[in-house]
Amino acid sequence: MTDPLVDARAAHRRGEWSAARALFLAAGELGPADLHTLSDVEWWLGHVREARVAAEAAAVGLERVGAMRQAAMAAIDLAGMHFLRGEETLGSTWLSQAHRLLRDHPDSVERVYLDYLEQVEPAQARWESAAVIDAATRLRERARVHGDPNLPAMTTMAEGRAMVRQGQVAAGFALVEDSMAAALARGLKPEWIGYLYCNLVGACHELVDLARMRVWTEALSAWCSTLPDEAVFSGICQVHQAQLRQVRGDWAGSETDAARAGADLRELSVAGAAEAHYVVAEARRLRGDLTGAEQAYLAAHDFGRDPQPGMALLRLAQGRPDVALRSIQSALIAEDRGLLRRVRLCAAAVEIAVAAAAIDVARKAADELDEAARDYDSSGLRAMAWHAQGAVRLAEGNPEEALPVLRRACAQWRELGAAYDCARVRLLLAQAYDALGDRDASERERAAAKTVLTRLGASVASPNPDGLTTRELDVLALVAAGKSNREVAAELVLSDKTVARHLANIYLKLNLSSRTAAAGYAFDHGLVARTDA
Template sequence: MDTEVDIGAARAAFAQRRWTEARAGFRQGGDLGPDDAAALAEASWWLGLMDESLRLQEELHRRHLSAGEATSAALDAVLLGFHEALRGDAVVGSAWLARARRLLADHPRARERGYLCVVEADASLGEGDLQTAATLATEAQQIAQLHDDTTLSALGRFAEGLVTVHRGDRGPGLALLDEAMLPVISGDVDDGWAGKLYCQMMDVCHDLADVRRARRWSDTTERWCREFDKAVMFSGICRIHRVQLLGAQGRWEAALAQAKRACGELTGINVAVVAEAHYLLGELHRLRDEHSAAAAAYAAALDLGRSPQPGLALLQLRTDRASVARKGLDTALYAAAGQPLRRAPLLAAGIEVALTRADVAAASTFADELEQIATTYAGPGWLAASAHWRGAVLLARDRPREALVLLDEAEHRWRDLETPHEVARARICTARALATLGDHDGATRLLDLAEETLTGLGARAALDDVARLRGRHRDVLTSRETEVLAAVATGATNREIADRLVISERTVGRHLANIYTKTDTATRTAALAWARDRGLL
């Protein structure tokens, strides 16, 4: 009687997404029927207990085989294959999917066959095989209609939308994706598969460099995750997308903290997400000019199977290894042949590397392809990047007036996306064009704006670009740093300086840190003495 009560409570907890309580109840329930055993496996999965969940799923698979339930055993195999691949064991994952295909060979219209189609469509998309992915997406939807399966229908339509987007039909593709998400948002799709779709929606927004859409879906997914007792997998994936967004917004300290947390959160659960966390750490360290930390993070990402490009190439460029950077990008571009959205960030980096090497012809070729991708996919971020780098190429070809038109467009697009680092970089490039045309006052104003933004971000790498354009190195005080030091001379506190200059107190602190570094001093008094000795105050 007590066991029956415990099982009833466990079932109720499971239905209410209280996974910890459900797992505890089912584990105390003795011999479980197939449905309860499946619920226990799922509860363990939501809690991030991947080894336990997969072991339970394998036991369920064997029970279904022994009972002659081939299609149920096949669905177990699909889930096992999918989750083994996620945690990094592609060989075992492939073996389970092969078993699922064999078990379903005599059941071509079975509902379970539709779920296999969805998983295989994802794999085909990852390999750039759009035709196979499209065929599988269509088959999944046909099977869904036959069985009136809302979850499978949403999965199939979403796969079709992904194929359509990757073929370059952005509008129709996004319409299909949005339609597929309707039953997800209304709660009519099974939770595990709903989470998969939420994550894929965030992924496609990132691929398209559609920052605004990415923010909306990240917020929606995070709210959905809060409906559960725990959602280790999906909360971890949300964290990675939040890191991307925080980085774009210039909130680098918060992004670093979240990325470091994500590196350990999904270890043994989702290797691709952990690898991406390390890569994003590398990006943040690179932008802050922390070379050793960036290199270590890129190496960790590579060790987990994630290409360190284009970040590694840009780091190598920063350390005067432009030829090495070019070779790494060429290899990555070759590997991404036929996959435009994978090539886009590599092309942007390739332009920067080529221009540094004074290889304007190569930069122009890369810019042509990036422009074609931006036009085809209409991703807001790629349109901004294309305008930026096309302008940079025109400037290198000594066509500053034409460059200004595109650089102005790039700055406006970056501002609309609220990406301060990219806005500042566009302003630096525009300042170069203005200086070339003899408008030194205009160039100085733009450099002042860029410098202020970059100092607030702690973007030491880009600050060097400003310093070079001003015709000096970083050991000479900037105009803003001189203003800060002048305010210090009046006895003002950091808070008072921030109010006076209309900047944040944190930015004041960063200016002072830069001043101490450049003047080789450690106190306000010493820095003031240094400045007075040189007639700066």
């Protein structure tokens, strides 16, 4: 008759989590080392409370028998569980316990793990790349002395990701991908393989490197297929899959995946759950479910995720461009962790500022995107930068300059499989062709965009004449009705200065020079009905 404990330990080594759990529970009372292993099993199965209880008992029991280093590792594991759940105070308490337990073992491998958790992880979360590289380099050398295979891969990944954030993209990704390949070849502990995968895919997402993100998300998905559905990495993988579905225009699938991941990650990872809610919100906004989008953005915020730039874009979709403009400007002021952190904010700022006729704001954001695309050189960033530059040049009344830039953006988005972004650029191309008098090309681009937007389920508004925004049409109609700037401002709940900006933009786009001419344009195009004298 076999010993269930022997079988349980063997099942754990093979990653057979459900079998291992059944065998451990059948074995009766467990010693502290086996309790620590059971804690690991419960965590992989998504049983957070049971994992915590077993790890706490293991830490106490191991200390009682004098196994201080093993007790410290149990404490470090507990700290990690609490940090993932956003329980900073409890996590810090267990780190303090680990320090106490390792007081007489300053050169142990457990101390290197502790230092990694305290030095590398917080610096990475704060985007302090130089500090990450310094700490990772030092800890990697210490880990090699102990012959630990996990820490060199972890520190190399951290160093590579920090280099990418600094703009050393080629060298940084070489380290990141080498670290991942080495980890898979050496068969590291599964929790660290999952950690490495998540860092790698996260780096791709930050860089808007969609092609590389697809490759590594597929690899992560294949690896996660060997895990229980309840495992934290399965949920995080589902969030990344939802992000990619959103790019492709599969908004219903994106929302379904992200909603499921958010529910699965709620007790395991507060950051993962927060991002899942944000992806749900984005999918709903794009599909026109503005009420549902707001609820999901607020849920993401409750979990600690800044809801920008999505919330500002939601305000724009609600027909509140001035509110959206103030919102995105505040978000840009608040984000001071580097250029790469600001790219999605800048892209949203261009869209919002153009709609609000704040061309100076749009130009500044577009120029920042241009700088990011030069510094980080990813295909997604290039598409974003060209898209923004084209939109701004068109809004400035320069269709000749806008046209070639928009064509590059359209080709890049199409190559990346970003159907919605490609369709949005086509609408801008239609405006550019309109301004140049090429009605044939304009109708072709507008029809192509409408086909895609209809297929995606996006709302397709009637195309505005001559590139006027919806708000500019509102202003023009009121001006044609004989209202003063102050009266227009009061009716549309805008400032006098904003109305003046809209009117100046209308004159520029229509090549007009007076209110009378603008009113004539509005009558001729059916924007306001003539009244009989």
